[in-house]
Amino acid sequence: MTTWESACSAIEACLRHGVREFVVCAGARNAALVEVLARAEAAGQARLWRHFEERSAGFFALGRTMATGEPCAVVTTSGTAVAELLPAVVESFYQGRPLLALTADRPERFRGTGAPQAITQPGIFGEHAGSGEISEWKQRGPWHWNVELEEEFLPGEWTPPAESEEITIPPPNFSVAALALWLRDDLYRGLVVMIGDLEPEDHEEVFHFCIALGAPVAVEATSGLREALGELCLPDPDRMLRERPPGKLLRIGGVPSGRFWRDLEDLPETEVYNITRTGFPGLARSCEIIVSPVARAIKGLGAVEKAGDAFDYFRRTSRCAGEIEDALEAHPDSEPGLLRVLSAYASTGSSLYLGNSLPIREWNLFAQRSKPVTDVRANRGANGIDGQLSTWLGWTADVEDSWCIVGDLTALYDLAAPAWLGQIERKGRMLVVINNGGGQIFSRLPRLDAMHERAKELMLNPHELRLDGWAGMWGMNYLRIEGEDGFDALEPGEVPMVVELIPDAEETAAFWKAWDARG
Template structure:
């Protein structure tokens, strides 16, 4: 039986009013829960949404032609502000482009909102133009999902703002819209108090430390409040630790006597030097370090406890405390001498390795490791630093100076991919600070259209790209060169396309004058990088 064309004709006469009601009610619901930041990806179907959002001066708007870049920019914006950010898309494949950013936000515990335009529900399964099955398209990665059409009431007030959210707006065909009949948008700010922390969580952490003879802590990404609490905990127990760059504690002068820098073989070498680690305490985000990954093979031999605001252990075994670390306080009892006293021989071995690296920085001035070390020395202390995934974040943790206590260090580590990294960095830009990013060449190639957003965002920045001609993280692991994606590409023309300044470094000189450029391409000498690694092998 054919469709009732009379009913469809009636629906079309009301289409504009129905779309306006639905769109206004949703945008009003967003404002009431404190959504202020929007990344808009214009299309025909979401034009009415964009007009309403753009008319509100209190909203902060950045426009994109590419949804994937918009999604990762939103991830960076959420990390920078601690507030939700909404990406507005048209229908069809535009929605699917957001899957990588939504997955990242899910594992990072970020309140990313996807607002997608859709055709009316009656078109589902029809194969009509620009009609995809957008209902729950992101699956488990958007725990809060709403599928709204005419006369539906938004339920955004029930969203917990702790994971991504998808609102799918089913709109009738209408190319005109007029919101003059609606009242002004009313703003509220819903303050979410942490419901994760329990006193017994704090007691469980203290009990874990105290029941082991040789405990060791590994800190991943931490918020400022979490970093302060972790610092108190480490100092209280004098607990040996590995502090990653985005923990905000790596260069803290009060913790240097507890800090192990060379953690790649720590689980083996610690025993050889009198501190056989029997318990690993992971604090904050999932670490990048080899040490934490090596715990995967030690089930039944050591204990493992992860303490994080995100509900992921980061390992196939071990215990997880899903809690708010920033609420932790130190107990009144203090161990005599602390654990660091037992680890002195191991600490001395680590200091000897650091001295050896200092000598290798002189011996191999164009090694990638040396260039990262020298770069870390020119970054102003009040900068905001973003570390790209893969090799750069690992080299920073191993080779960056600890003489400069940078507090604002960020990385996108929820799912550890290299896509969207430049976009996420741009989302993090602080308008009053110097913003610096360190990334690899494949990471940059993945996100070359990110600079399109610069017309709508502000902040002085320098993006350092270490161009070693491919994915050299895999060089030590796999013999097949295809896995490395080797290439001979350079980046000179790319920044100029966007009117940005550019410099290329093919020497060992890394000076503060490089910070005047927007993009700096650093080309290490691969033979020196390989030789550096060979000499550092145990």
């Protein structure tokens, strides 16, 4: 088979298998694939995106799978280009997203020779991606298809495939009978629901389930239900649950980001039941798990009996909520104080992306609760800060008035991401970077106090960078906010805007000192 025939065969197989979006990182080795893709786009059978850097491209493709629920391929050339996809493939593995790595390669005879652009590609993603012919892919997670091609090719005729194959993904086998009994038994031990990230189609079923159950809920913003569940929500769940751990905890959706979830490793007396579409329990200890699309499992439970609040968590919620308000009012220019003000503006957008650990935790605790923010995403599969901006831009490529809130190091990890702006919707796009001068999430680790000063510096990665030059480089507007009054100039427009939010370091330290000292 000639190089042209191999390229045609590969792209035709992708199209038949339901892949309609391709993120292209072009090079000499994958030029034949690029040529066929261009013809597929002209025939209306493919949507193409392009980028010069594979790591960003992989995360943009991941974002597209979030947006559409359909597979997206990222197409690379040979050599180390494929290795740049590893972070996005790992993230998509833990999120259960259908990301296809379609990687061009030199023929097998070059492997192990040290010849230019020849590495051993097969198996490079290890357990994090299936591999082989695309016909074997069930689209439950990432897949790697390594296509061997000669560099020279002569373009010929190409006819688009007439129709796609019917991809049959058998539904997971599960039973909710044991969970239904578990939800009724021993409620005197205290039942709490913990909700991680949900797919949009899960929102309604989970909302009605929680209302009917009537149990206290620790809910993350990425569930899309943080504001909607109102009085059922614990305002400071990590502290409240640590003070009196429940006997039973039902986790719904993705793995939660809160500290108490990690504390469960050392609380075997708390029984944990999981409903998750990915199949990951999120804990190393023993727990029960149902692997299913969340809405399907919840619907299978049918009507549930009211569980109530055996441990009187609700009685303490008003006090905890009041403590949050008092702390924010006393430290308005602290990082949590500025985030509270920011959340009122961001809630007017069409969607919100949070990346990563500190913005997510601070939003969960301190963001406004009066206006629903239902379309919220984050990369929490592997809890890394790689590719956050690229994922956001891929997820919201067709969406106006989209907001993203990240930390400074997270932004620095993905400086090439704004190259996507020429291909996506720009109107009302707001990128907020909380610039606290380094990895300040580590400053709150108790063990940091006992570490050597040089070790502390290495942990925090302190810097004095400003982002106005970076914004200008990519044609974005720029606004620097250093206090509450600075929000008066915050106005989305036709041109994307970078908002650099600068918390007062002393006030932030005072906030957390007071926060940690609560009785």
